[in-house]
Amino acid sequence: MNIMGPDTSTSDLVAAVSSELTPTERRIAEAVLAEPTLLAFGTVSDLAGRVGTSRPSIVRFANKLGFDGYTTLQHHVRSDLSHRLSRPSERIRSDGKTAPPARDVINGAISAVLDALEDGRIAELAAPVVRAEKVWILSGETSQAGAHALHSGLSMVRSGVRSLEEHSFGTALSDAGPCDVVVVFDFFRYRRQVATAARVFADAGVTVVAITDSPLSPLVELADTWCQIEVPAIGPFDSSAPVVLMCELLIADVAKELQDDATNRIDRIEALWEKTEVFL
Amino acid sequence: MNIMGPDTSTSDLVAAVSSELTPTERRIAEAVLAEPTLLAFGTVSDLAGRVGTSRPSIVRFANKLGFDGYTTLQHHVRSDLSHRLSRPSERIRSDGKTAPPARDVINGAISAVLDALEDGRIAELAAPVVRAEKVWILSGETSQAGAHALHSGLSMVRSGVRSLEEHSFGTALSDAGPCDVVVVFDFFRYRRQVATAARVFADAGVTVVAITDSPLSPLVELADTWCQIEVPAIGPFDSSAPVVLMCELLIADVAKELQDDATNRIDRIEALWEKTEVFL
DNA sequence: CCCATAATGTTCATATTGTTACAATATCAC
């Protein structure tokens, strides 16, 4: 018998025993996780057919989850499902009700990013990054998440990507030239260091791509291209999710432009990973 | 055969023929409407027993609704139900012969995060982080963005937050004790290093909080609490935006729990920034 | 009241279900 409560979801059920699953049982688990209604509606034969195994294997799977048969497991799943159906919070019907405001703000910001970068807008930002000899990344402390995402992603598709730590501005700057590009992040409470560093880059002839939250940002006047990002608040902090998303879209576009160069690079990295067995 | 489309709800179905229902059929209709899962889950006998009638009456009821048997009616109800059950993020895939637009996939994943962490779910994840003496953060190369966001955010609200770099596992591990918590990130192509390191933590009695993409993840069995995150693809890469968002929600909740401690800490950091004139 | 007809219940054939016991196969330590 299963020790877990009556309201345990399918995922939790599977999770509890995920380590001791045999190969076929794992396939069964994957199937029922991918299509949750299979367990609730399907018969043993249905499942066996779907997974491509025999009926007893399905029953044994149910046993391993802690039930004394498929029927019992199905009962559990069904009661859990109808339980969720009756709860109003699980709005399966229409989203007509009041959605929590935080949710709207976040969704809005994400949508805004997708809107802003539709069509050719990403390309405008990506173009200099594609062409650049070296790509510098510059950010304040609060917008590091985006910078970090950009750095690691961009490194996958091209070489010469370098992040600027707050202290090493000086040494790094001496390497920068007019064929380079700097991507600068800064948001509302604009940081002096970032702004001044960006200016130095600009003066050195480096193309400046700015990611910021307002046309009034000090970065905008320095920038050759720039992009506005809405920064929603999550609790006491600013969310970097929109920035991260933007960076990822940018990376994808750069990869697309670089075409073979990028894929070759990715393939090499992948091959290296395979060889050193980093994956399970 | 029924003339209505495949997505007609149960209520519409009975409404269409409500005028020509016999008394017992009407009772059946009432029962079915009162408890929608009856049709989806129950057998003919179940329903007959519930309504207090004979099995053939149920079949005839199905016929009157326009189906050629109970089985067909049940299929209809089930497909309608599973359609409604599937969250918007999944609905996209099911519709798709054409590849779903990136926008929807991303929005879906973001919504899924917000759904998954509704109610008290975040609190469950946050609680150990609040209580912990030290908080370790562990992640593979591809999920660094989330780890980074968590590290920098969490450092704002509490002390003793430490990230694990891939090389310094050994030294760091010797410091970890049973009062600590480790937050582990890993997604689909699960990395050997992360899994083994997590295991070492778990064996040392450290509370393991896992952020991963499937209950079948190797992290789940080690975890005391875990959280499932959908990882959408952006171009050739996986997006970390959902993970980042999740981390930020987590941080906000930890901050809320720590209340005064956190605000004091934030104030001190802010004051320091002011004094060193980091802002413009 | 009586009959025609609608409504419902009973019985049964057939198919399919879930389950168990057993055989075959693959896996792995030695």
Add this chain to the structure above:
DNA sequence: GTGATATTGTAACAATATGAACATTATGGG
């Protein structure tokens, strides 16, 4: 290799499902 063990598939069975033909009961107009 070889034997022990774990994993999966096959065959058999009792129980149950559905749907159809038939029997029964209720209903309402003449």
